[in-house]
Amino acid sequence: MCAPQLLFLILAAAASVDAVTYNVTAPTEWWQKNVIYEVWVESFKDSDGDGKGDLNGIKSKMEHFVDLGVTCIWLPPIYETPMVDSGYDISNFTAVNTDYGTLDDFDALVTAAHELGLKVIIDFVPNHTSDEHEWFLKAKQGIEPYYSYYVWNKGVYYGDYLSYPNNWLDVFNDGTVWEWVDEREAYYLHQFSVHEVDLNWTNPLVMSEMKNVLTFWLDHDVDGFRIDAAPYYVESSTLENETRSDKDVDSSNYFYLNHTQTKDQPENYPIVKEWKEHINNYTASKGNDKVRFICTEGYSDIEYVMKWYDYDDDFPFNFYFIKDGDIANDAVIDTAEDIYDIFIEWLDNMPSGKTANWVLGNHDMNRIATRIGLYRTDGLHLSTLLLPGVFTMYNGDELGMTNTYLTWAETTDVRACSTTNTTYTLYSRDPVRTPYQWDNTTSAGFSTNSTTFLKVNPDYVTVNLAAEKEADFSHYQNIQKAIALRNTTVWEEGTVDVELIEDQMVGIARQLDGENPIVVLMNWENSTVTVDLDDYFDGLPDTLELVIADMYSGLNDNVGDTYEKSSIEVPEHGSMVLLGVSS
Ligand code: GLC
Numbered sequence: 001m002c003a004p005q006l007l008f009l010i011l012a013a014a015a016s017v018d019a020v021t022y023n024v025t026a027p028t029e030w031w032q033k034n035v036i037y038e039v040w041v042e043s044f045k046d047s048d049g050d051g052k053g054d055l056n057g058i059k060s061k062m063e064h065f066v067d068l069g070v071t072c073i074w075l076p077p078i079y080e081t082p083m084v085d086s087g088y089d090i091s092n093f094t095a096v097n098t099d100y101g102t103l104d105d106f107d108a109l110v111t112a113a114h115e116l117g118l119k120v121i122i123d124f125v126p127n128h129t130s131d132e133h134e135w136f137l138k139a140k141q142g143i144e145p146y147y148s149y150y151v152w153n154k155g156v157y158y159g160d161y162l163s164y165p166n167n168w169l170d171v172f173n174d175g176t177v178w179e180w181v182d183e184r185e186a187y188y189l190h191q192f193s194v195h196e197v198d199l200n201w202t203n204p205l206v207m208s209e210m211k212n213v214l215t216f217w218l219d220h221d222v223d224g225f226r227i228d229a230a231p232y233y234v235e236s237s238t239l240e241n242e243t244r245s246d247k248d249v250d251s252s253n254y255f256y257l258n259h260t261q262t263k264d265q266p267e268n269y270p271i272v273k274e275w276k277e278h279i280n281n282y283t284a285s286k287g288n289d290k291v292r293f294i295c296t297e298g299y300s301d302i303e304y305v306m307k308w309y310d311y312d313d314d315f316p317f318n319f320y321f322i323k324d325g326d327i328a329n330d331a332v333i334d335t336a337e338d339i340y341d342i343f344i345e346w347l348d349n350m351p352s353g354k355t356a357n358w359v360l361g362n363h364d365m366n367r368i369a370t371r372i373g374l375y376r377t378d379g380l381h382l383s384t385l386l387l388p389g390v391f392t393m394y395n396g397d398e399l400g401m402t403n404t405y406l407t408w409a410e411t412t413d414v415r416a417c418s419t420t421n422t423t424y425t426l427y428s429r430d431p432v433r434t435p436y437q438w439d440n441t442t443s444a445g446f447s448t449n450s451t452t453f454l455k456v457n458p459d460y461v462t463v464n465l466a467a468e469k470e471a472d473f474s475h476y477q478n479i480q481k482a483i484a485l486r487n488t489t490v491w492e493e494g495t496v497d498v499e500l501i502e503d504q505m506v507g508i509a510r511q512l513d514g515e516n517p518i519v520v521l522m523n524w525e526n527s528t529v530t531v532d533l534d535d536y537f538d539g540l541p542d543t544l545e546l547v548i549a550d551m552y553s554g555l556n557d558n559v560g561d562t563y564e565k566s567s568i569e570v571p572e573h574g575s576m577v578l579l580g581v582s583s
Pocket residue numbers: 085088089125192228229297363364
């Protein structure tokens with residue numbers, strides 16, 4: 001069973017400087033040290049030349065994960081699917097998408113990963129099935145128990161006019177969540193695409209079916225699950241209308257309403273707890289000490305997100321760097337203070353004994369380098385990687401990959417196709433799902449086929465892994481170095497101070513008696529800051545060595561130089577990682 005994990009305690013303000021220090025105890029389980037690397041299966045590596053990524057492609061690139069230093073890969077849905085929502089619309093939870101390979105290929109991939117000491121987690125998508133799932137095909141014919149696996153409603157009559165039971169809207173902006181089925185003379189509910197039919201999580205049979213799904217993949221030796229769409233499982237049984245939001249969007253847009261009845265319902269939490277218990281029981285029944293973890297996906301206010309920790313979720317994703325809940329995809333990260341606030345909000349709110357999480361990118365949100373600028377992307381990565389907690393990285397972010405521009409005609413994402421040729425870029429997830437850029441050969445080394453499922457970003461000629469490995473300095477090498485620093489005792493056990501410096505820089509210090517401290521300085525603005533570290537942190541040694549400098553700091557040639565702590569000049573939008581030098 002899980003021992004107490006990372007433990008954070010807020011200590012009293014230190015004597016000489018007005019700092020808040022968080023205590024950290026060493027990770028006791030492998031996943032607490034994780035860098036989880038999200039492999040977008042469709043775009044990572046094509047092994048058979050059809051222009052789409054596949055499992056054998058991933059297996060052929062295992063050395064990339066090892067080189068980068070990540071410890072765990074996460075595979076988004078690899079299951080049988082009509083591919084309406086890139087595989088999140090699942091027609092068979094225990095079969096592999098034939099475009100991606102076979103179950104044997106999956107087993108071989110897991111074995112290869114384990115041989116290299118890597119862990120593999122997979123997406124668990126319990127909110128909905130595809131409308132082509134056998135359960136739904138039977139449900140549409142009125143066959144029980146399948147009919148009751150879904151959420152149905154007969155609608156409401158206004159005189160002779162039949163209408164939806166309420167005003168609820170789907171996440172993908174195509175209007176009502178209710179879809180009429182003639183054969184049943186009833187509507188079914190879908191919180192996402194009309195082809196993703198919500199399961200009825202008040203039905204215990206659904207729970208037992210989905211536990212069988214978990215068991216199936218546990219039998220295939222996965223190391224954990226990323227749990228999809230956790231705020232959406234249960235909808236309010238009162239079916240009350242949702243109120244109008246203050247957003248100026250049209251009435252079919254998801255952001256037209258406040259989602260008080262369809263999101264973050266209290267019934268969701270015990271469901272996740274039951275899955276975790278099921279996984280633990282499975283492990284116990286096998287009589288081994290394999291440790292698995294789960295994490296949940298949900299874009300919600302902090303109180304709802306933190307609550308997952310109380311229900312045996314190992315951690316909820318920390319999405320505050322990617323989304324602020326507003327219409328646009330992006331979180332507001334305009335100032336150093338915004339970043340400082342995100343760090344502190346999580347550390348302050350997380351229950352003690354739990355493990356933090358930091359996410360800078362995923363398959364649903366604009367690329368971090370596009371959102372904050374390439375010249376700042378190293379800095380944000382270095383800072384978050386060196387805070388305690390699990391770091392979740394989206395493939396390509398380690399190269400500084402940016403969004404690929406796609407025209408309306410080239411757009412395939414279901415969330416964007418329901419919008420218009422003038423608004424689609426606000427919603428489309430295609431720009432972050434284009435092929436991984438391995439090298440400067442055909443299709444960026446992703447495929448031998450010059451036509452790929454989404455086009456390759458034209459910048460692949462210079463932005464690619466091979467080039468970044470060869471260069472003297474690169475995003476890739478910086479991120480690799482920061483990941484390596486996570487293997488130090490000071491990263492594992494050191495206290496953490498996070499400071500806002502002159503309103504334009506975030507400073508982080510990790511300290512532990514007897515170990516050389518790690519200091520990160522991230523200057524967000526376009527002017528130089530000279531800092532006396534004693535004004536912000538207690539107990540640092542007089543001299544520190546520059547071990548990582550961001551790509552655009554102009555300090556690349558200074559790596560290895562030492563600096564006096566009383567006066568460190570941090571160039572405009574420059575970031576530095578320094579290691580204390582013992583005297
Ligand atoms: C999650 C996935 C997203 C998907 C949705 C519906 O938000 O990350 O890609 O469209 O769930 O399954």
